[in-house]
Amino acid sequence: MWKFTVRRLLIMIPQIIALSIVIFVLAQMMPGDALSGMIDPNVDPERLEELREKHGWNDPWYVQYADWVGGLMQGDLGQSFRFKMDVTELIGQRIVNSFWLSLATLLFTYLIAIPLGIISGRYNDTLLDQTITGYTYIGFATPLFIFGLVMLWVFGFMLGWFPTSGSVTPGLEAGTFEYFVSKVNHLILPALSMALITTVSTVQYLRNEIIDTKQRDFILTARAKGASESRVYNRHILRNSLLPIAAFFGFEITSLIGGTIFIENIFGYPGMGQLFLESITMRDYTVVTAVTLLFGIASIVGALLSDIILSLVDPRIRIK
Amino acid sequence: MAFLEVKDLKVHFPIKGGIFGRTVDHIKAVDGVSFELEKGKTYGLVGESGSGKTTTGRAIIGLNNITSGSVTYEGQDITNIRRAKSSVRKDIQMIFQDPYSSLNPKKRVLDIVAEPIRNFESMTKKEERIRVQELMELVGLSPESILKYPHEFSGGQRQRIGIARAVALKPKLIVADEPVSALDVSVQAQVLNFMQDIQKELDLTYLFIGHDLGVIKHMCDHIGIMYRxxxxxxxxxxxxxxxxxxxxxxxxxxxxxxxxxxxxxxxxxxxxxxxxxxxxxxxxxxxxxxxxxxxxxxxxxxxxxxxxxx
Amino acid sequence: MSEKLLEIKDLRTSFRIKDDYYAAVDGVNLTVNKNEVLAVVGESGCGKSALAFSVMGLHTRAKIEGNIMFKDKDIANISPSDLNKIRGKEMSMIFQDPLTSLNPLMEIGEQIAEVLLLHNKQLSKEQRKEKVIELLNKVGIPRPEQVHGQFPHELSGGMRQRVMIAMAIANEPELLIADEPTTALDVTIQSQILELINDLKQDMNAGIILITHDLGVVAEMADRVAVMYAGQIVEIADVHTLFTNPKHPYTRSLLNSVPNSNEAQDKLHVIQGIVPSLQNLPREGCRFSARIPWVAESEHEDHPELHEVNDGHFVRCTCYKHFDFPDNEEEQQHGIS
Structure with a gap:
């Protein structure tokens, strides 16, 4: 088991190096830089050239890459031109918000997926199942950003049940109970909007797993033992069907990243996704590369988590 | 000179292990097997699961890599059969165990049976069709059924389509890997009888791999028993x-x-x-x-x- | 006269295909006595497994008509909770493929303990474990303490089938149904498993229904044999009579198509045509008639019934009286398909 984990961790190293090179090269290829749009057009072009030289932007790419990686190693992600602060610090503020949003979304995703998937799989081809499957099809077909906007409009503006932007009501002091309540309150609507859409793949996956497991031979054995229908479901079918769902968990992280970019912008939620889009429009490339790198690493870690979870819960893999 | 001679055949599969997934050991699936086939006879290779009998057959036909040893066919070294002359590859064909999974369900019988012909011979569409119809007749299926798909046939009929494909190039040696294990007794009888008939007709040599000793005894002249x-x-x-x-x-x-x-x-x-x-x-x-x-x-x-x- | 344990009366098990029901088991009458092995033989599609599943109540989407009297209860018409009190306790089943029949994610010990737990709530966890070890010992599994904590994929095929048997005999059932228990196993393992079933039979005084397609297994194990074709029983006899004096054309054809290790045969007998699929089963007249076309139609019954030709020896239809193998087997063979 530890061998497997160590090997899996070692594989991550070349993956991350490759990822960092790709991101860096892509960033280099992007047109313009932070100076081309931000500064007064009357400024002397030679002065700009001087600035570029000073920041090392005229060096060959590998020198710049080495500088960049060297910085990364020390936790220095560079300077944001727009916010005039360290990217590390900037991301540090945002990443906490994104973390809570992702966690809340995951929680909702499973709270919706598990009961719906179970009902749908157990009573497959009934009206109830068809209703749930119908929902999943609608979920697949609905673009997240439109659904998010509708939710915001209905529950945020029309009904006024939830705040419409930010991560906390300004003026509250951190650590107080009101602060906590306000945080949660800001989370619910964006997290629920995202979960309602992203959960549909998990619902279908679980449904198919249950239908598949239902027809396996060992279910006959369980029935032949005299196990009641509810025991057959709880002891045998569910346990075996939830296993691939657990393994799927790591990959959920990847799909969350895509989702947060939309959701955070729609709900004005100050997280990584919002930062990412803002930085692109502002050509704040140090921030863009840093955020992309973090997203990439999160995906790789997600895949790692999936593998490790699977090897923990499945005895057929655990032995190796 | 033996028709086919297998000498000290070894097929080892690597076991990967350790942190870097290096080869730490080998599974010796086949470990020093020698035998000779006589032309026109049936040689039975018997053993229980894991004995290496199937691996031996697959190694001869080139579906498993040979670790060491040699295979000689009519005096020519064919240890590396995938690089051997096409005339030799034409001569050696295989019948598989499961007639349900060994035929591509999306292909018509015509295309399944004609596949080896297309690989080795250049025939016009018309010649090819006539040849396939002849083959269908040879295996006791109606020549009109060449446009059907495998699922329209019963297990025994499918196995005969597999045989038609194997004999399409008029081979001299057929490696039959448990050809009747997936079949019911009455269908099994049909296929076994048929295999004997075409053996006489085409002067075939069989390497018959099996675990059912009743069938082996019925079919074979010589027998080799394998264990681990x-x-x-x-x-x-x-x-x-x-x-x-x-x-x-x-x-x-x-x-x-x-x-x-x-x-x-x-x-x-x-x-x-x-x-x-x-x-x-x-x-x-x-x-x-x-x-x-x-x-x-x-x-x-x-x-x-x-x-x-x- | 031996004591009757199970009596199947006019059982009809039908499956729905599109909008119609098709009977896979079509009017079967059968009894199983205590301390007896009844073999049910036939090729795939003859309905033998459907019959076994009907007795165990394992069909989830089939229509079952008729009665299955197990001791004094009609288990074909019984509530699921009452059936669950019987299954695993008074009657149990062994399946064909022990690998897929065991839960891959559950320890062996837990799987066997489950059947104890379900039918004997008094046992403590420790007592159950003790009993499981005892059972593993009984079915000849070496190092039972270790196997207790292992998973199915860690055992060999023979060991897995022993686990299945341990599970089946855990509550000392009176009826044991074995559905092709050795088909997935090697021949030496097969003989060991059959030996084990034999030993246990003498131990338990149970009735055993052995479902198989292998006539060799029948000859070694059975007391009585029922031959099935196209959903019906075509012949029943004690094992000696069936092998020495078979009557029905299907039984005789089947016996002649097996490569017999005792005597050299030139050609195996081939039954013409194919086993019809469930939708194409002939429902009228003698169901085997299409496969022996040289027997005149007039020699079959219109509504073939089982006739008692000797004490306890029943044959369906009158065609057996006129049946003989054709002289020219060659000719018969090329007439196929």
């Missing part, structure tokens, strides 16, 4: 069934269910006796690793894996 990648005994049908010498062979033969219910008690007692002997003398017949020794001749046709000193 090695031979334990080789001989004619008579040698093996009436005069088994190795304890493993004895046990295998004793285990065949007898179709006569009156011999039940007798058979049971005999089996117990053999089992006791097997347990007591296991160390006399196998080395420290539990593997068989090298074959020693005890008559012109009969070889048994016995240790150096009797």
């Amino acid at each position: 990648g090695r031979y334990v005994e080789e001989g004619t049908v008579n040698d093996i069934f009436t005069n088994p010498q190795h304890i493993y062979t004895k046990r295998l033969v004793a285990a065949i269910p007898d179709i006569d219910p009156n011999k039940r008690a007798e058979q049971r007692a005999f089996r117990k006796e053999v089992q006791t002997e097997y347990e007591q003398s296991f160390n006399d017949y196998f080395d420290e690793e539990g593997l068989a020794y090298d074959l020693k001749p005890i008559s012109d046709t009969h070889l048994v894996a016995l240790p150096e000193k009797g």
Whole structure:
């Protein structure tokens, strides 16, 4: 088991190096830089050239890459031109918000997926199942950003049940109970909007797993033992069907990243996704590369988590 | 010169392990197997699951890589059959165990049977069609059915389509890997009879891989018994069934269910006796690793894996 | 006269295909006595497994008509909770493929303990474990303490089938149904498993229904044999009679198509045509008639019934009186398909 984990961790190293090179090269290829749009057009072009030289932007790419990686190693992600602060610090503020949003979304995703998937799989081809499957099809077909906007409009503006932007009501002091309540309150609507859409793949996956497991031979054995229908479901079918769902968990992280970019912008939620889009429009490339790198690493870690979870819960893999 | 000669054949599969996934050990699926096929005869390769019999057959036809040893076909070295001359590759064909999964369900029978023809011969569409129709007739299926798909046929018919494909190029040697194991008895009889018929008609040589000793006895002239990648005994049908010498062979033969219910008690007692002997003398017949020794001749046709000193 | 344990009366098990029901088991009458092995033989598609599943109540989407009297209860018409009190306790089943029949994610010990737990709530966890070890010992599994904590994929095929048997005999059932228990196993393992079933039979005084396609297994194990074709029983006899004096054309054809290890045969007998699929089963007249076309139609019954030709020896239809193998087997063979 530890061998497997160590090997899996070692594989991550070349993956991350490759990822960092790709991101860096892509960033280099992007047109313009932070100076081309931000500064007064009357400024002397030679002065700009001087600035570029000073920041090392005229060096060959590998020198710049080495500088960049060297910085990364020390936790220095560079300077944001727009916010005039360290990217590390900037991301540090945002990443906490994104973390809570992702966690809340995951929680909702499973709270919706598990009961719906179970009902749908157990009573497959009934009206109830068809209703749930119908929902999943609608979920697949609905673009997240439109659904998010509708939710915001209905529950945020029309009904006024939830705040419409930010991560906390300004003026509250951190650590107080009101602060906590306000945080949660800001989370619910964006997290629920995202979960309602992203959960549909998990619902279908679980449904198919249950239908598949239902027809396996060992279910006959369980029935032949005299196990009641509810025991057959709880002891045998569910346990075996939830296993691939657990393994799927790591990959959920990847799909969350895509989702947060939309959701955070729609709900004005100050997280990584919002930062990412803002930085692109502002050509704040140090921030863009840093955020992309973090997203990439999160995906790789997600895949790692999936593998490790699977090897923990499945005895057929655990032995190796 | 033997028709096909397999000499000291070894097929080892690597076991990956450790942090870097290096090869830490080998599974010796086939470990030093030698035998010869006689033209026009059927040679049975018998063993239980994991004995290496299927791997041996697949290695000859080039579906498994040969680690060491040699395969000679009519005097030509074909150890690396994938690089061998196409005339040789045409001569050796295979019939697979499961007629349900070995035929591509999305292809028509015409395309399935014509596939080897297209690979090796250049024929016009019309010639090809006529050839396939002839083949269908040869295997006892109606020539009109060449536009059907595999699922429209029964198990036995499918296996005959598999045979039609195997004999399409007029091969000389067919490796038949458990060709009837997936079939019902009456269908099995059909396929076995048919295999014998076309053997006569086309002067075929079979390497018949199987685990059902009743079928093996019915079909084969010579038999080799494998256990854990090695031979334990080789001989004619008579040698093996009436005069088994190795304890493993004895046990295998004793285990065949007898179709006569009156011999039940007798058979049971005999089996117990053999089992006791097997347990007591296991160390006399196998080395420290539990593997068989090298074959020693005890008559012109009969070889048994016995240790150096009797 | 031996004591009757199970009596199947006019059982009809039908499956729905599109909008119609098709009977896979079509009017079967059968009894199983205590301390007896009844073999049910036939090729795939003859309905033998459907019959076994009907007795165990394992069909989830089939229509079952008729009665299955197990001791004094009609288990074909019984509530699921009452059936669950019987299954695993008074009757149990062994399946064909022990690998897929065991839960891959559950320890062996837990799987066997489950059947104890379900039918005997008094046992403590420790007592159950003790009993499981005892059972593993009984079915000849070496190092039972270790196997207790292992998973199915860690055992060999033979060991897995022993686990299945341990599970089946855990509550000392009176009826044991074995559905092709050795088909997935090697021949030496097969003989060991059959030996084990034999030993246990003498131990338990149970009735055993052995479902198989292998006539060798029948000859070694059975007391009585029922031959099935196209959903019906075509012949029943004690094992000696069936092998020495078979009557029905299907039984005789089947016996002639097996490569017999005792005597050299030139050609195996081939039954013409194919086993019809469930939708194409002939529902009228003699169901085997299409496969013996040289027997005149007039020699079959219109509504073939089982006739008692000897004490306890029943044959369906009158065609057996006129049946003989054609002289020219060659000719018969090329007439196929």
